[in-house]
Amino acid sequence: DIQMTQSPSTLSASVGDRVTITCRASQNINSWLAWYQQKPGKAPKLLIYEASNLETGVPSSFSGSGSGTEFTLTISSLQPDDFATYYCQQYNSYPTFGQGSKVEIK
């Protein structure tokens, strides 16, 4: 199985901050990476697919980059609705997820 490792596990930030989350794959996954946002008691929501493509309806403050084994999710200006847990997921082979990165209010 391909292991996905996210950092940081928890991030404290303020509204308006620029936030970056990193995801590393244990082997090359090309650009077959997605990012999800999850709020308590809710299903994950797809934000980005193929490493850098914004899902329809997702604010342009979200962006993704990377290829191979290292990827980043950036929120350019954190909004109150963005406080949540974020997961990366590879789909180069049978799907696996990172352990999650919680963005909390500073």
Added chain:
Amino acid sequence: QVQLQQWGAGLLKPSETLSLTCAVYGGSFSDYYWSWIRQPPGKGLEWIGEVNHSGGTHYNSSLKSRLITSVDTSRNQFSLKLTSMTAADTAVYYCARGRKVGAARAPFDIWGQGTMATVSS
């Protein structure tokens, strides 16, 4: 607008079988693979397996021996049974839409609301 609605789960005793069903509304059932994903309380996400309209399946190797999946194309529904449940299987279980049939890869773009399964004696 495609929506997934799921039901089942609840409180189970050790060794019992979990049964879940997910219904697909508003879109093509036969064009996609449909997945099950679970999330233990306070933990991350684990892919369980996928099924298509003709019964084609791919499973997480760690769960394969305990999984039974089925589809009902007349109702646009797919189901999961997970046998020999233990406390380690306590989780929220989600259904989700994955890749198109014939395509190699895709993320999960539409999710069910999730149902909780708790295993306790």
